[in-house]
Amino acid sequence: MIDSILKRKSIRTFDKQLLSEKDRNLVKEITARMKNDVGPFGNSVKWFVFDVEQYEKEKAVKLGTYGTVKNGQFFFGGIIKNTFEAMMDYGYLFEKIILELTHHNLGTLWIGGMFNRNALDEMILPGEIVPAISPVGYTSEYRSLRDRLTRTAIKGNQRKAFSTLFFDNDLDHPLDESKNLLPLAKYLKLVQVAPSASNKQPWRVVLNDNQADFYLERTPNYAKSLGFDIQAIDMGIALCHFCIGLDEDYVSYEITNNKATYIADSFQFIAGVLTK
Template identity: 40%
Template sequence: MKLVELRKSVRTFEERPLSEEDRKEIRDFLECSENPFHVKVEFRFLESLEKNTSLGTYGVIKGATSYLGAMVKEGPMALEALGYEVENLMLFLVSKKIGTCWLGGTFKREDFKEAMVVPEGYLFPAITPVGYEKVEKSLTDRLVRFIAKGNQRKAFEELFFQSSFQESYPREEDDLLSDLLEMVRLGPSASNKQPWRILVEDHGVHFYEKKTPRYSDTFPYDIQRLDLGIAACHFHLGALERNLQGEFITVGAGEKDLPEEMLYRFSYIFK
């Protein structure tokens, strides 16, 4: 929970490379990286990109000289798996005092795609700069943060429900599920849309996507599925920390009277 609370988007970096020690720790972490959806996610360390002026982030990122890109072969749960692993990496980097920022729509994908060497049939939906945060923020950084309203989150009762979507899950003190759901609520998402909705039942919790109409039209995939992976990551890491045993499955919720634009994605079933 502490790392989730500390995580933030860093867009202005000191213009110095990562230390050899930090670079090694990142590589070691990535070698052991995995996700509960059993989908292979591949990372590329892209360094010294300032030498190639054709690569860019539309001015959103300042000072970064290293990036980490993630790609995954198209298939079931591919985007959710990538969202999970990238967020898991970012929480690890928070613990190392290394700044990151989810970039899904604000980078020149074709330019980075060449540096990533993306094979046919793979999706390359996100990158993050990695480096040391600069105290003095750029004007663009402050403007993007204001527009994205990154420090604002939807109310607990708007996101989490029990038995049906007509009844909010009550947030209570000393309640394990309340704590885990709060970790989900604090998660980052594209344009801070928070498309996840969770339905709590006795045997587990079901994750749904509340799609924002036309939001993903400019992409060849539903970019909000990355956000569902982030939600799964926060919930799962909290569950493991609190010893709440369970497993993710992709068919676990019966037919519901779903609100408009709501899609079932996966479930975490308690053991």
């Protein structure tokens, strides 16, 4: 899955070719396989897949991605409790599906704000939400004008500097990617390339010996009208990438709520990853 992390891209322009029956079944198989998976904070997701044209016709509603996606025809998403911890689990588990689809050369896109959630209301119980959905399809050779403008506006190809995101023991000691020899630092590169809402990259990770503490540095006044914590989803994605790196190197670890580092209150502690 590390290869999928490094090659994954946000696809906003899809080929007009319909997703094959084989690939539709693949999406269904992956989401069905993950129906009993639980995220690191104890929450599971009720996954669903749908053909947009068929769904809109049957339900007499419009999903409406407001121009975010061109030629998006087949989607998957999930339903989960609307709590901070559940949003982190949603990010963690949803990203696992994204990466598996990437492994099979299928294009995807995290859509957390720009779709009509009301079109999915009949699926949802009180206290639940569909935080994000993704189209699944074949990448077009050409990007739409809206696609190009969006990537430029959010600086989609750029990532914050290693030394801005990652630290040794405290915020006074930023990590230098070119010089760092700490054993856990290699997995931080996987966090650095993770997708996030509007490419805000709100994660900060502080290493202390054999533990990596994940913190959230919130973007002030960002996405408050959404009705759920989208930056909690970002933290789940970051944690997912880090843990995939450990898994592929057969490193034993546990996710703990005990932190090994102590930094400014303006950073919200999320979890520690303690390696053994």
